[in-house]
Amino acid sequence: MPRKFLFFIFVVYLFTAIFLYRPILNSFFVSDDFDWIARAKNMPLVLENLFLRNADGKLEGAVYRPITSLSFWLNYQASGLNPFGYHLVNILLHLGGALLLCWLVWQLSGRSNYWLSFLAGLFFLIFPNHSEAVSWISGRNDALAVSFFLLSFNFYILFRTGGRYLWFGVSSLAFALAIFSKEMAASLPIILLVYELILQNGLFWKKKILFISPFAIILGLYILLRQFATGLLFSSYSNIQSSFSIFSAIAVFIRGLLSHFISPAQIWITNGLAVHWILFILILIGAGWLGWRFCQEKKLYLFAMLFFIISLGPVYNLQLSGFTSEGERFVYLSSIGMAVLLAVIVVSLWKKRRVVGVLTATILIAYFSFTLWQRNLVWQNAGILSQQLISDFSSETGLKSGEGTVVLGLPDNIDGAYVFRNGWLTALKLFYPTYSVDVLSTKTLLNLSANNFNQKVTDWTVLSNGYRATAVSSARLFTGQAELDSSDYLLNIVNYDTIIKAGNEAEWRFTPMFIAQLSSKTINFLVFNEGRLKKIDPIVYVYKEKIN
Numbered sequence: 145m146p147r148k149f150l151f152f153i154f155v156v157y158l159f160t161a162i163f164l165y166r167p168i169l170n171s172f173f174v175s176d177d178f179d180w181i182a183r184a185k186n187m188p189l190v191l192e193n194l195f196l197r198n199a200d201g202k203l204e205g206a207v208y209r210p211i212t213s214l215s216f217w218l219n220y221q222a223s224g225l226n227p228f229g230y231h232l233v234n235i236l237l238h239l240g241g242a243l244l245l246c247w248l249v250w251q252l253s254g255r256s257n258y259w260l261s262f263l264a265g266l267f268f269l270i271f272p273n274h275s276e277a278v279s280w281i282s283g284r285n286d287a288l289a290v291s292f293f294l295l296s297f298n299f300y301i302l303f304r305t306g307g308r309y310l311w312f313g314v315s316s317l318a319f320a321l322a323i324f325s326k327e328m329a330a331s332l333p334i335i336l337l338v339y340e341l342i343l344q345n346g347l348f349w350k351k352k353i354l355f356i357s358p359f360a361i362i363l364g365l366y367i368l369l370r371q372f373a374t375g376l377l378f379s380s381y382s383n384i385q386s387s388f389s390i391f392s393a394i395a396v397f398i399r400g401l402l403s404h405f406i407s408p409a410q411i412w413i414t415n416g417l418a419v420h421w422i423l424f425i426l427i428l429i430g431a432g433w434l435g436w437r438f439c440q441e442k443k444l445y446l447f448a449m450l451f452f453i454i455s456l457g458p459v460y461n462l463q464l465s466g467f468t469s470e471g472e473r474f475v476y477l478s479s480i481g482m483a484v485l486l487a488v489i490v491v492s493l494w495k496k497r498r499v500v501g502v503l504t505a506t507i508l509i510a511y512f513s514f515t516l517w518q519r520n521l522v523w524q525n526a527g528i529l530s531q532q533l534i535s536d537f538s539s540e541t542g543l544k545s546g547e548g549t550v551v552l553g554l555p556d557n558i559d560g561a562y563v564f565r566n567g568w569l570t571a572l573k574l575f576y577p578t579y580s581v582d583v584l585s586t587k588t589l590l591n592l593s594a595n596n597f598n599q600k601v602t603d604w605t606v607l608s609n610g611y612r613a614t615a616v617s618s619a620r621l622f623t624g625q626a627e628l629d630s631s632d633y634l635l636n637i638v639n640y641d642t643i644i645k646a647g648n649e650a651e652w653r654f655t656p657m658f659i660a661q662l663s664s665k666t667i668n669f670l671v672f673n674e675g676r677l678k679k680i681d682p683i684v685y686v687y688k689e690k691i692n
Contacts, residue, residue, distance in 0.1 A: 145250055145255070145258060145261075146258075149258055149262075153243070153246060153262055153265070154243065156262075156266070157239055157242050157243060157246075157265065157266065157269055158239060160266070160269055160270060160513075161235055161238060161239040161242070161269060162235070164270060164513060164516050164517055164520065165231075165235045165238075165278060165279065165520060166520075167517070167520045167521050167523070167524040168231055168279040168520050168523050168524050168527070169228060169231050169232065169235070170227065170228050170231070171227060171231065171279070171523060171524045171526075171527030171528070172227055172527035172528065172530050172531035173227050173230075173281060173527070173530060173567075173571070174280065174281075174523075174526050174527055174530045174561070174562050174563055174564070174567075175280075175282065175530075175562035175563065175564060175565045175566050175567050176282040176562070176565075176566050176567055177227075177230075177280070177281040177282050177567065178566075178567035178568075178570040178571040178574055179282075179566060179567050179570050180199075180212075180213075180216045180281070180282055181216065181220060181225070181230075181574065182570045182573065182574055183199060183200065183201075183213065183216065184213070184216040184217045184219065184220035185220055185574070187201065187213065187217060189214075189217055194210040194213060194214060195210050195324075195369060195373070196369070196372065196373055197373050198373050198374045199212075199213055203372075203373060203374070203375065204374065204375050205374055205375065205376065206374060207285075207374075208327075208369075208370040208373050208374050208376075209285055209324065209325055209326055209327075210324045211288060211292075211321050211324045211325040212284060212285050212288055212325050212326065215233070215284060215288060215325075216230075216284070219233055225574065225575070227281065227527070230281045230284075231279075231281065233284070234278050234279075234281060234283065234284050234287055235278060237278075237284065237287035237288060237291050238269070238274065238277075238278045238287050239269070240291050241268065241287060241290045241291045241294060242265040242266070242268050242269035243265060244291060244294035244295055244298060245264055245265045245268050245294055245480055245483065245484075246261045246262060246264060246265030247261070247294075247298055248294055248297055248298050248301070249261040249264040249265070249444075249484060249487065251298065251301045251302075251305075252301070252339075252343060252444055252447070252484075253441065253444060257441075257491065259491060259494075260441070260487050260488065260491045261487075263486070263487035263490055263491065263505065264483045264484050264486075264487035265483070266509065267482075267483040267486050267487060267508070267509075267512065268479060268480060268483040270509065270512040270513050270516055271404055271479050271482070271483070271512060271516070272404070272512055272515035272516040272518075272519055273403040273404055273469065273472040273475055273479065274472075274476060274479065274516070275469065275472075275516060275519035275520055275522075275523060276469060276470070276471075276472050276473040276560070276561075277472075277473040277476040279519070279520050279523035279561075280473070280523065280561070280562065283473050283476075285325060285326040285473075286326060286328065286473050286476040286477065287476070288321075288322075288325035288326065289322045289323075289325040289326040289328055289329045289477070290322075290329075290476060290477050290480070291322075292318045292319070292321040292322035292325060292329070293318075293319070293322040293329045293332055293477065294480070295314075295315075295318040295322075296315045296316070296317075296318035296319040296322060296332060297315075297332065297335070297336070297339075298315075299311045299312070299314045299315035299318060300312070300315040300336060300339075301339075302315075303315060304340075304344055304355070312355075312358075316358050316359065316362065319332055319359050319362055320362050320366075323362065323363060323366045324366060327366075327370075327458055328455075328458050328459065328474075328476075328477050329477070330363055330366075330457075330458050331454050331455045331457050331458060331477070332359060333356050333359040333360050333363060334454050334457075335450075335451055335454055335455065336355075336356050336359065337352070337353070337356055338447065338450050338451070338454065339447065340352040340355075340356070342443055342446060342447050342450075343443055343444070343447055392460070392461065392463075393460040393461070395464075396456060396459060396460050396462065396463070396464055396474075397453070397456060397460075399464040400456060400464060400472075400474070400475040400478060401452070401482070403464065403469070403472050403475055404475075404479065404482050441488045441491075441492070444484065444488055445485065445488045447484075448481045448482075448484035448485045448488065449481065449485065450481075451478070451480060451481035451484070452478045452480075452481030452482055452485070453481075455477045455478045455480070455481065456474075456475070456478045459474040459475075462474055465560065467644060468557070468559055468560030469519060469559070469560040469561075470557065470560040470562075486508065489504075490504050490505045490508070519561075521594075522558055522559050522560070522561045522594055523561045525558055525561070525594060525597060526557070526558045526561035526562065526563050529555060529558065529563055529597055529598075529675060530563050530564065530571075532675060532676065533554070533555075533563075533564070533672070533676075533677050534571055534572070534575055536670075536676050536677035536678070537549075537551075537572065537670070537677055538576065540668065540670055540677055540678065540679050541668050541670075543576055543579045544666075545579075545580055546665060546666075547582070547665065547666045547667070547668060548582040548583070548584070548661070548665060548666070548667040548668070549582065549583045549584070549667065549668045549669075549670060550583075550584045550586070550667060550668070550669045550670070551568070551583060551584070551585045551586065551670045551671075551677070552586050552588070552611060552613070552652060552669070552670070552671045552672075552680075553586075553588060553589065553590050553602065553613055553622070553650070553671055553672045554568060554585065554589050554590065554672055555589065555590045555592050555597065555672060556589030556590055556591055556592075556623055557591060557592065558592045558593065558594060558597045559592075559593050559594050563592075564589070565589065568583075568585050569581060569583060569585060584632055586633065586635065586652060587624045587625060587628055587635060588622050588623070588624040588635055588637060588650045588652075589622075589623055589624055590602075590621050590622065590623070590672060591619075591620070591621055591622075591623050591646055592621070596617075597675060598674065598675030599674060599675070600616055600673055600674050601615060601616060601617075601621055601673065601674075602614060602615055602616060602621065602671075602672075602673055603616060604671050604673070604680055606680065606681050606683060607651075607653070607683070608683070609653055609654050609659060609683060610633065610651065610652045610653040610654050610683060611651070611652050611669075611671070611680070611683070612649065612650070612651045612652075613649065613650045613651075613671070614648070614649045615648040615649065618648060619648065620639065620641055620644060620646035620647050620648045621646065621648065622637050622646055622647050622648070622649070622650040623644075623645055623646040624637065624645070625637075626640040626642075626645075626647070630655075631655060631657060631658075632654065632655060632657070632658045633652050633653060633654045633655060633658060634652070634653045634654075634655065635650065635651070635652055635653075636650070636651045636653075637649070637650050638650070638651065654683060659683070662682070662683070667682065668682075669681075669682050669683070
């Protein structure tokens with residue numbers, strides 16, 4: 145590839161990445177970010193902790209991503225509690241993935257089709273369903289894994305076309321880094337086999353399998369180490385095995401496919417009739433057949449389709465929300481296949497009728513860029529709200545030792561951008577290290593939108609032994625378990641929708657054991673409304689009136 149064209153690609157990609165992800169460069173930490181940073185702060189950097197323990201330094205459950213943990217450790221040494229450095233690393237990893245994909249497509253297309261390579265990398269860079277994987281600091285798992293995945297693939301092709309075993313060694317090492325970043329990279333050995341069968345000529349199939357066997361060995365080693373460190377074989381975070389069905393797998397495939405174009409991924413099949421499923425499947429089959437008949441790079445088109453299907457393998461038993469963009473990070477790797485498919489179609493259009501090809505590329509680039517920008521603004525708002533709530537906690541409680549605090553109705557997400565689904569107590573420990581955290585954070589959280597996250601969303605009522613919160617609109621804001629019975633409180637979410645797992649009213653009733661504490665120490669009660677944490681009248685006063 146000519147140096148001038150390489151320089152052109154780098155400049156365009158760099159400018160595009162910085163511009164479209166600019167809203168989140170200084171965005172504050174949210175949700176799981178606090179947990180990753182706390183681990184980085186407290187983790188002794190020894191190989192045993194990285195590779196023979198889970199991310200929490202234990203031997204049961206949780207995630208096992210040693211290279212991701214190492215990247216956060218390094219980031220913390222350089223950036224501390226400044227989110228800019230973490231976001232910058234994520235963006236640069238995403239940029240690197242786009243450049244590596246451009247290189248990959250250039251190799252796959254015979255090292256001659258520059259514009260096909262350029263478009264594939266550009267589409268990958270600006271897909272709107274990548275916001276969760278890049279704008280959310282905790283999404284780094286995916287960006288790291290994909291970067292090493294593509295690096296491994298590229299060097300494998302260099303080895304197969306040049307014969308240098310040095311490149312084979314680099315490829316194997318890069319795959320190890322990919323799989324130890326996140327388990328989604330496990331699909332690479334199968335994808336390499338598909339590459340050998342479709343795009344690589346020569347050699348008997350037995351020798352092709354021999355070349356791929358080291359990758360299978362690395363994958364096997366990873367599975368053994370992960371099982372030792374977490375006690376889990378194939379499940380995700382706990383000993384409860386993730387459920388799988390052919391229908392859920394089809395739903396993941398279709399939602400993942402459409403998530404590149406629809407924001408959020410609200411489609412009929414979320415809870416639709418069987419006829420909707422059949423209709424979507426027929427449309428997809430028809431679109432695939434038309435693309436096959438129309439495109440000129442048929443082998444590359446077929447490879448891209450298979451890449452999309454195979455690389456989704458590790459996540460077919462998970463869920464992509466049909467109502468928000470939650471879970472779209474699971475499609476990050478598979479988006480490589482979609483980027484190549486679109487690039488092949490656009491270049492085929494350009495070769496048949498240049499005006500049509502240019503117009504199609506322009507429309508797609510404009511649409512993807514605008515949609516990605518809008519999603520990044522949502523993540524920016526999530527960071528703003530997260531920082532505000534941590535500040536509010538300090539101002540409302542005074543961080544006084546000996547006092548306890550109950551927090552009701554923290555925001556879970558804003559249109560799918562996480563706020564405090566996790567990480568609340570960890571955030572308090574990180575930013576108020578001298579404060580002895582005595583906080584009860586109740587399980588019911590709020591689903592917010594970009595239109596209401598800083599407005600009044602609930603009416604709060606003080607009860608004799610608890611609180612009731614009612615949504616000011618008909619929206620089902622309260623998410624979590626429909627009912628919860630703990631030693632501190634009983635929870636009930638009213639008008640609970642089991643599909644979206646939310647209701648429009650929540651009621652907390654505190655137990656006599658908890659109420660007994662009110663006579664011996666001060667307990668602050670904080671609720672969320674109008675974008676702030678605010679004190680509410682404590683239940684002790686109403687409780688005393690009932691007694692009198």
